[in-house]
Amino acid sequence: MSTHEMSTEQQRVFIRFDLSARIEHILLIISFGMLCLTGLPQKFHNYNWAQDLMNAMGGIETVQTMHHLFAYMMGIETVYHIFALFRSIFIKKSPNRFSMIPGLKDITDALRHLGYNLGLVKELPKYDRFNWKEKVEYWALIWGTIVMFLTGAFLMWPEVITRWLPGYFIPAAKAAHGGEALLAFLAILIWHMYNAHLAQGKMPLDTTIFTGKVTEERMRHEYPLEYERILAREQKETGAKLG
Numbered sequence: 001m002s003t004h005e006m007s008t009e010q011q012r013v014f015i016r017f018d019l020s021a022r023i024e025h026i027l028l029i030i031s032f033g034m035l036c037l038t039g040l041p042q043k044f045h046n047y048n049w050a051q052d053l054m055n056a057m058g059g060i061e062t063v064q065t066m067h068h069l070f071a072y073m074m075g076i077e078t079v080y081h082i083f084a085l086f087r088s089i090f091i092k093k094s095p096n097r098f099s100m101i102p103g104l105k106d107i108t109d110a111l112r113h114l115g116y117n118l119g120l121v122k123e124l125p126k127y128d129r130f131n132w133k134e135k136v137e138y139w140a141l142i143w144g145t146i147v148m149f150l151t152g153a154f155l156m157w158p159e160v161i162t163r164w165l166p167g168y169f170i171p172a173a174k175a176a177h178g179g180e181a182l183l184a185f186l187a188i189l190i191w192h193m194y195n196a197h198l199a200q201g202k203m204p205l206d207t208t209i210f211t212g213k214v215t216e217e218r219m220r221h222e223y224p225l226e227y228e229r230i231l232a233r234e235q236k237e238t239g240a241k242l243g
């Protein structure tokens, strides 16, 4: 897929997310959203709102079956992500294949960003394809997914797990599963929704992850290092063709 195209106003538009990444995001919205909807009322079953919500969804057994089905869906999405990653690294050898790996620059960027917000630094750091906030969110998702699958498997197959591990691992897994679920739900609600809907220039919704497209203006402003690299690569390619 090309890295850019022209919009109707002939303003240059860059392709930030390919179809595969866009599909993954939709799968995540559905599976994670439904897992929260069917999981959190179980955790808060002592409250009326949770009982009402579970009754509206067909009762506790239906809610649990739905929870398991959406867990499988999230599992399929996770396997899909691993394949997409392998394809990007080993087959396509994409120039962006290591762009989510954190480095020292992310730490200095975060500190600089803090300084900017406090009015101590005049300019925001120059970001690459993914800024420090996006990397934190990605790795939190990876970590959270591992915790949820591990503890979820303990809850799904307790009789198998307790063949090898002591019984108290099951209530411990339940506490970790419910706690991480609440943390993930709040992180998405507060941090992710703020960045996607409310942050400067994003209101009412940053549609990039759905359309894959981002304007040149935003590339220059938000991801200047990647923008400069794409332009340098294009210049080199044009030079090679002419030469």
Ligand code: HEM
Pocket (backbone or CB within 6 Å): 032, 035, 036, 038, 039, 040, 041, 042, 043, 044, 063, 064, 065, 067, 068, 071, 074, 148, 149, 150, 151, 152, 153, 155, 156, 174, 175, 177, 178, 181, 182, 184
């Ligand atoms: C990020 C996604 C997930 C969220 C937000 C979530 C949320 C929750 C919550 C809040 C509970 C109630 C815990 C309590 O009662 O304290 C729960 C229960 C449970 N979850 Fe999850 N969960 C997720 C993923 C998974 C996965 C991947 C699995 C399976 C591997 C799983 C399997 C279970 C099971 C077996 C239970 C016990 C109740 C039941 O049988 O449905 N969950 N989940």
